[in-house]
Amino acid sequence: MVSVLIVYYTKSGNTKEMANMIAAYIRNENVDVEVRDVFDTTPEYLLEYDGIILGSPTYYGDMAAEMKELIDKSVKYHGELSGKLGGAFTSSAYIGGGNETTLLSILKAMLIHGMVVVGVHNADHYGPVAIGSPDERAEKQCRVYAKKFADTLKSLKGFDIVD
């Protein structure tokens, strides 16, 4: 079975809600998923999973410092995350509030690790975005993203995709 780690940072709960939604939808695809608060996550955890999804609130158009700290600590394993599948999600206050630049900041770090990142052609392109607490639209984004992430991971690992 393929495995996914979802790490989130949250202050008021919105990003955690998204993490749990994405996790539930990925589990529906028969993928092993663990959800962790960034404060309970050391870089060693990143080594243990086939896929890694990081979620952060949008802070000034970027990921929160708490998530960046985990990424910076992961330099200890630079090269060892290469080939893993990566993804990102965020909650921001405003529609044009810098959520896409936040996602790109996370995906950029993943690319530097040599990871493969997931984009979506028919939904939020860089990863799910919620405005505040995830509403019906955001939940749909999480669902579409989870399926795309699970399918991509299975094909990367050579598993059959059953629709």
Ligand SMILES: Cc1cc2nc3c(=O)[nH]c(=O)nc-3n(C[C@H](O)[C@H](O)[C@H](O)COP(=O)(O)O)c2cc1C
């Ligand atoms: C320090 C700080 C910076 C923020 N910067 C932005 C921003 O640039 N754009 C935006 O739309 N929202 C911004 N917000 C709002 C949060 O992204 C938003 O409230 C989000 O839903 C919080 O997620 P959480 O409940 O997971 O903590 C900021 C909030 C804080 C505390």
